[in-house]
Amino acid sequence: MPVLKQHWLESSMCKVAELSLDEGWADRVNHDALTENYLHHIDLVAQAGYRNLIQFSGNRRDMNPAEGMQNYETGLRRILDAAEERGVVLHMELLNSRVNHPDYLFDATILGVDLCRGIRSCNFKLLYDIYHIPFHDCLGHDHTAGNPMRCAPRFLVVTPDAHKILSGGEPHGRQHALRRDRRRIGDQRRISRKGADREGAEGAAS
Template identity: 50%
Template sequence: MKKSSNRRSAIKNIITGSVAVAATPLIPSFASCATGSNTMKGNINHSVCRWCFDGLSVEELCVEAKKMGITGIDLVGPKDWPTLKKHGMVSTMCNGAEISLVKGWNDPQYHATLIKNYTEHINLVADAGYKNLICFSGNRNGMDDATGLKNAAEGLKKIMPLAEKRGVTVIMELLNSKVDHKDYMCDKTAWGVELCKMIGSENFKLLYDIYHMQIDEGDVIRTIRNNSAYIGHYHTAGVPGRHEIDESQELYYPAIMKAIVETGFKGYVAQEFIPVAKDKLGSLKKAIEICNI
């Protein structure tokens, strides 16, 4: 009882004290994290996902993104790489080898097609001078996680020698199965990390999508710190809704970016939110400023 009383007293003191310091916030606001300019601090390599700004051509997105200090574009296939090169931009997460999000490496019936596709694309990615190629687990369809791990590892191991030889990292995306991708198997960091361990190659990593993992497991910063060795790429978006990463949603991205930097991460963080503001490029610029820690 005494402990409960002390707890109530402490809370009362905190509330009373908070009135006195209300004019001096303890945590910097999102707005205060903005640089107000295009000056990049160099701690984060910034990218943006192509599909989120499909109202712009690839050329237009390159031009506008470059103005903001963004150096790469995610989820761009080979046909658009010449446009990126024209503007000095990097294809930071290449795609085009996958069958779909639901038909992936956890199901052996797709292995022959996937091995063929990824063999071709690993060479395409390497020849273009790029580094990352996305892949997906596929849906469970009644399959247990252990069987899915075994199947995915067996299939992926067949392309890893080529990936290692060509200097390409094959990266599996973590997606939530609660809201957006029902039944997707690689929906928890622990499953993805176990797959990385089973494959045993530095050229196989995870795409830690902050939006998706906040929905399915939370504890984002601790998870990033504990599993940084297995993460090769990051995606952002606001929760809930997958919209702007500003103060309208529940995640505090400056702290998340700081945690990423503290792990020694040298890859890319790609904005993958769907802007709802009228000024969509303004939303992208603000997101870059928030993450420019």
């Protein structure tokens, strides 16, 4: 983390507190080691001025999802107060178990959402990877939009290969919400012109 700061870099998602992708919070055997690791790294993340720290459920190992979810919640509550006090958000990543991570427990959106509902904390969220999720969820169409202004003129580039990954080889649609709003588009053009003028001035000065 100090190396990133030296070079004016930000970390959007911090890691290394986890044991492995296979050994996570869904197995009580891992709770003591994970608790020690995460309490330490929550402090490191907060001290560095970052906000997000990744987690993994680990493998199923013949347990049913309800048992794994209860185990996860029990373990997480050992570190949740510390995360809330330090302003660190814990993100559990959903991974596909069909191709890349056989036996991974939390492999579908509904499982992660149910876990969030049980924990009920703004400091626990899901890391939603658009590569992993469509392997298990019934996605037929991706609808994207700007945020916080839904129809902000932004662009999303998706290659044919990405379409194939997202759809699992099935026909798949993608739509980006964009409303013709002369005022917003005009504001965006002015911002773009200002940026170009500033870069030009800096280039001339150098």
